[in-house]
Amino acid sequence: MAQHAAAPRQIMALALPALGVLAAEPLYVLVDTAVVGHLGAVPLAALSVGGTVLAQLSTTLTFFSYATTARSARLHGAGRRPDAVAEGVQATWLALIAGVLLVALGQLLAGPIARLLAGSGEVADAAVSWLRIALFGAPFILVTMAGNGWMRGVQDTARPLRYVLAGNGISAVLCPVLVYGADFGLTGSAMANVAAQVISAGLFLRALIGERVPLRPVPRLMRAQLGIGRDFMLRSLAFQACWISATAVAAHTSVAAVGAHQVVLQLWMFLALLLDALAIAAQSLIGAALGAEDGPTARGLAWQITGYGLVFGALLGVVFAALYPILPGAFTSDGSVLATIPKRGGSSLPCNRSAAWCSHWTVCCSARATRRSCATPRSARPRSASCRWYGRRWCSAGACRASGSPSRFSW
Numbered sequence: 141m142a143q144h145a146a147a148p149r150q151i152m153a154l155a156l157p158a159l160g161v162l163a164a165e166p167l168y169v170l171v172d173t174a175v176v177g178h179l180g181a182v183p184l185a186a187l188s189v190g191g192t193v194l195a196q197l198s199t200t201l202t203f204f205s206y207a208t209t210a211r212s213a214r215l216h217g218a219g220r221r222p223d224a225v226a227e228g229v230q231a232t233w234l235a236l237i238a239g240v241l242l243v244a245l246g247q248l249l250a251g252p253i254a255r256l257l258a259g260s261g262e263v264a265d266a267a268v269s270w271l272r273i274a275l276f277g278a279p280f281i282l283v284t285m286a287g288n289g290w291m292r293g294v295q296d297t298a299r300p301l302r303y304v305l306a307g308n309g310i311s312a313v314l315c316p317v318l319v320y321g322a323d324f325g326l327t328g329s330a331m332a333n334v335a336a337q338v339i340s341a342g343l344f345l346r347a348l349i350g351e352r353v354p355l356r357p358v359p360r361l362m363r364a365q366l367g368i369g370r371d372f373m374l375r376s377l378a379f380q381a382c383w384i385s386a387t388a389v390a391a392h393t394s395v396a397a398v399g400a401h402q403v404v405l406q407l408w409m410f411l412a413l414l415l416d417a418l419a420i421a422a423q424s425l426i427g428a429a430l431g432a433e434d435g436p437t438a439r440g441l442a443w444q445i446t447g448y449g450l451v452f453g454a455l456l457g458v459v460f461a462a463l464y465p466i467l468p469g470a471f472t473s474d475g476s477v478l479a480t481i482p483k484r485g486g487s488s489l490p491c492n493r494s495a496a497w498c499s500h501w502t503v504c505c506s507a508r509a510t511r512r513s514c515a516t517p518r519s520a521r522p523r524s525a526s527c528r529w530y531g532r533r534w535c536s537a538g539a540c541r542a543s544g545s546p547s548r549f550s551w
Contacts, residue, residue, distance in 0.1 A: 151421050151445060157297035159417035161288060161304045166410040168308040168336060170471065173406055175316050176329050177472030181395045183326045184472055186266030188402030189258045190330075192387045193250075193267075194274050195409075196380045197242060203369035203376075204235050204285035205292070206423065210368065212293020213427025221294060225351045228290025230361040232348060235286045239279025246275035257384070258391040263398065266326055273330035280337035287344025292424050303343035311336030396476035403471045403481060411456055418449045 169191065177184045208231040215224035250271040251264075258264040284307075288300045311332045318328030349355070383405070390401035422445040429438040460467075468481045 148448075151418075151425070151448065154292075154295060154297050154424055155417045155421040157301040158292065158420040159414060160301040161297070162413040162416050162420075163410070164301075164304045164308045166406060166413055168312055169406050170410065171312045172315055172329050172333070173402060174471045175319050176326060177399070177403070177474065177477070179319070179325060181399050181472075181474045181477055182262055182266060184399040184402060184474065184477065185258070185263045185391065185395045186270055186326060187329065188387060188398050188405075189254055189263065189267035189391055190270035190274060191402065192257070192384065192405075193253055193271060194278075196384060197246075197278065198281050198285070200373055200376045200380055201238060201282060202285065203365075203372035204231055204238075204282050205289040207231075207365055207368040207372055208286055208289025209292040209420070209423050210427055211365065212290045213295075213424050214431035216294045217428030217431025222351075222353050224294050225290055225348070225353050226358075227293065227361065227365070228286060228348055229353060229355055230358055231286035231289055231365060232283055232345070233357045234362055234365060235282035236279055239282045242278040242282075243275055246278065247272060250275065257388045258398070263391065263395060270326055270330045273327055274333050277334040277337035280334075280341035283341040284337065284344055287341070287348065291347075292420055293427065295424050295428070297420070297424075299347060300344075303340050303347070306343060307336040307338075307340030310339055394476075394480075396474070396480045399472060399474065399477040400468075400480035403468060403477070407460070407467065411460065414456060415449060415453055418445050418452065421445060 172191075173184070173187065176187045208227055212224040212227045215221075215227065250268050254264045254267040254271060258267060284304070287303070291297065291300050314335055315329055315332040318324050318331050319326070320328075322328060324331065386405070387398065387401060390398040422441060425445075426438045426441050429435075429441060468478055472478060
């Protein structure tokens, strides 16, 4: 009789190592952001622009992981492990071909893309220098994706964790050494990034060779992988359009704005990838069930893991909400960047010209309130939609009187 649900231990055995793999890269990026952030606003802004471009490339090509997992998991569930690993071989060949093309095109287009996102100026120039070096890691990023894909498909998530931690761990140590010790500055960050990708990809290639399966390319299988990869790419491109446009807007606003955007975006991406660990466990287990032609178990797993995802997401939200007041200072010491990152919940916006600047003690309200009413004691004026009490004073959009130093306010 089919078992319609997996034991929580079985799900966690796949999800927790996958969580480590997913968290390793954004954690390294956070370390990189913290190291570069203490160089100043311009290097941090350049890292934001360059890192966004590189992230869009790798995220758009994420099908090297997810499409490979889907195909390998079905073959593994059908009891055909050698064929499941062979999917990894073909994905690795595709990764190498695509990676070399990305390096060549990237060297030609790094300048125009950086200037499109950041405009002409020192931020764009620094971003180009970072990108030209970091792009040499593209083939190794894609090989690592392919390795993760076939290993997840055969339900081996422990080895990918070791491989990715080895690469990113060594690189995390190298990053401050190259940036500060060797005095390479921002380009030292790019060198450390490439080192991480080379180490991880080398370990995945060694594991693939150790499986003793044929290593020659098979065009038929490669075409099939590209077919399923098309749908993954379209989904990814929809996300990328949003993230790229946000970076471009921030880069054209100010150096401080794009630096702040880098910090907040990487924290957001870190949270999103943490939640993806359960999706990987689902893809592996459900794919195996489908390969064994066990539809009821596949449906049961889908509902079960969806429930786990809701609980995990709520817990992460609570943890990061508690850490929010202290997180920005860990990634940059630049005052202008820190001032741009919201200090309180909600969206943070500057007061418009008619209201000057509000301090964190006041809230802007309707323009119907007057300067005099802002000074009115709370007991003498009832709360209404046109004017709110916050901290010490009433405040309006037409008359915003701060009780502290000028800063941004939280609506």
